[in-house]
Amino acid sequence: MIYEFSYDERHQFLSVYEKMLISRKNFFENYPEWGQAFQPCPVEDEYDRRCSPFYIVGLQDSSDAVASVRIMPTTGPTMLREEFSPYFPYCPDIISPDIWELSYLSTTADTTSLAGRNLMLDVLKTVYARAFANGIKQVVGTYPRSKLRLYRRLECLPFPLCEGDINGQEFCVGVWDISPLTLRHLTELQLRPF
Template sequence: MILVIDAINKDKHGAVLEDMFRLRARVFADRLGWDVQIRDGMEMDAFDALDPAYLVGLDEEDRVVSCVRLLQTTGPHMLSDIFSDILQGEPPMRAPTLWESTRFCVDTDRLSTQDRGHGSVARATSELMCGTLEFAQRSGISDIITVIDPVMNRVLKRSDNAPYGYVGNIVQMGKTKALAALLDTTDERINRLRAFAGIEGSVFVDEEALIARMARRAQPAPQKAAIAPDVLAQYCLEQLSAAQSEQDMNAALNLAQAVLGARQHDGTSPPQADIPYGTGYRH
């Protein structure tokens, strides 16, 4: 399921954002070898300070498995300021209804075998693409320009979500290459992608239910009430006094040795009690 995080609700999802930035570090720095900034195991850059919209994919245990970042093209964005080599000297495309999609990644190590989806495209990938298109459409965004690598370009084509055009040229970026592709947010594209992945119903998470689940997980586990040492000692003495057979006596002695011995070992036992010999079992 997809969680949308923006400037309005980001304070409610600090833990999710941290996990998202850690996923980005594993993918873009470790796997792809891009020259990105890593701090405390998280990948962040100057564009994350511009209050972009993030779409974060969560698995059934609410763990981050995918993410993407959306930025307006009317201000600073990666294609105009970082990946400008792709444009080969041409001015960047700018429009209020054209937004940039970057930092699309999926945690392939965390996906289950049941999540491999159709045609080797993971369901988490299709769900994130679908969520991105639907969020953009309902936000008045007609087109998305996305900086991707050739692998992601093939994924888009395999999932019946092929770009309708490309901008500039392919350039080297770390261990791989980068290119800029154009996607519209029409119903036709969304329906094709949903049909390919077999997605029915909403792909977006119930945010209030998610917040409640996360709050429950953050609560400390209830601690069992400690049994006072004198209560344990009294119980052992009662078992010894009540012994009616040699078997009962041996069991009571073993219990006393195990319980009181453990208390003495950790320094919490009361003064050693004498075993009453005037009551209970006799040899």
């Protein structure tokens, strides 16, 4: 099941929000490059509290698996501008009413399984559909280079803008185009045999 809500609305979805935070914590423990790059690596940060971002959270019915993402407009404070820019000196300052920042893309689902992959794809499809409905043309995100294997598995690779080193870990900034074609691609992926 997919849930969509802002930080200001989290009290109406408190159990889902708490599961998302637990999922973030577990994800960081499973992908130590985040923890090595950022100490401490909070599960709820100032962008949650200060910017009232929007969350898309998927819960798998038959297990405790969670997939989630946080999206914020690039016209306000963003992690790329305020946290990551020193590590990416050649990255443009992305400020646009038709570009969103995607952060905290995380899952505790097994994406090598059909159910886990589909849960993550449901979250990404919802991001794309909501973005498209709001006139958003691109989504930008920062991610460890090692996370590319997850994007390859989901067949949802970002277009790389730049790379940098954060405390000995390789990180990238990439963009995903939002269009009916990319939304259809995610839908077709779920229809393919696993």
